[in-house]
Amino acid sequence: MRLIKINVPVFRHSDFKKIAKNALIKKTKNYYINCSRNLKKTNKEFKTKKYSLVNFDESKFYNKSKKKKFTRSEILSNVILKNFKNKNIEILDYGCNKGFLLRELKKKNYKNLSGFDLIHSYQKHLKSENIEYFHRTQNIKKKYDLIIFSHSISYVNDIKILFKNIKKILKPKSHILINLQNINKRPLNFLYGDQKYHFNKNMVINFFGKIGNLKFINDDSLNHEFIIILKLNDNIKKKIKKVKEIDEIRRLKMIIKKINKIEYKCNVFGKNILTALCISLLGKKIQNIVAGNFKSNFLNKKSISFSKHLKTNLPLLMSNKKILKSFSIKNNFKNSNNFVSI
Structure with missing residues (x-):
């Protein structure tokens, strides 16, 4: 088992607050393990109201x-x-x-x-x-x-x-x-x-x-x-399946690389881990968060509706262009050229 260090911040899943500067991951045949030194301290939150x-x-x-x-x-x-x-x-x-x-x-x-x-x-x-x-x-x-x-x-x-x-x-x-x-x-x-x-x-x-x-x-x-x-079943005997060599880690690094290459102002879709990462890596290049619940801001960025996003003429970063389908019906909008799938 070797320790894999990824030089991007990691976040608390309840509010996407940064809780460490790097991701530290160990891979075994049974699971990946988060080896952050802050893990026990961070998880005290689970006992709070x-x-x-x-x-x-x-x-x-x-x-x-x-x-x-x-x-x-x-x-x-x-x-x-x-x-x-x-x-x-x-x-x-x-x-x-x-x-x-x-x-x-x-x-x-x-x-x-x-x-x-x-x-x-x-x-x-x-x-x-x-x-x-x-x-x-x-x-x-x-x-x-x-x-x-x-x-x-x-x-x-x-x-x-x-x-x-x-x-x-x-x-x-x-x-x-x-x-x-x-x-x-x-x-x-x-x-x-x-x-x-x-x-x-x-x-x-x-x-x-x-x-x-x-x-x-x-x-x-x-x-x-x-x-x-x-x-x-206590008597079960299973052959160990081979785990591909760090395939998920490679995919994560590709996503980070793609985000870091962005040199233009843009909006980002959703209040999620991708948005938190984009804000962390791109800073002021992220103009707005496009979300269903656009009345509340997210990580100090303004939240706007999808229709308002269209008026900005800015590219929209998102995890998957399939998300567009539901909005295309509501907004009669079919041109997805200005949408960037991360």
């Missing part, structure tokens, strides 16, 4: 086949409904935050629901809905048929110790549902300085495949992520 108020669960993802947007909680609850017909199974959402997913499962008549999170701000609300809530793992005494990790695995302190402890509260022949980012499709996620672990598909197979039998769920809404159902 301020962090609990960030509305990650309310983001919506477009499903092409259904021509409709769904929240992550809606998507995952439908996956569970399709794969776990018994409504009386014991379910634990590990890293439940406000309990959006648990509430969706309750709507679908699942009876025995529990949540775990480091914050206990929403304990009373969930208990009032007959959902059990824990903020200390040692307080969990029962055993579960299904444990859910929805974007929480990337933030744990020690993933090996976590799964050693998780097995103690799982029933025989139980399942784990895991939802996490595919770093191969989102290499910019390396720049989230508070995420410790990142996975590509072979890494998922290498690490989680040693715990049980894997089933990859394909969902059009979250095609940039993994949804995995893991059936516990």
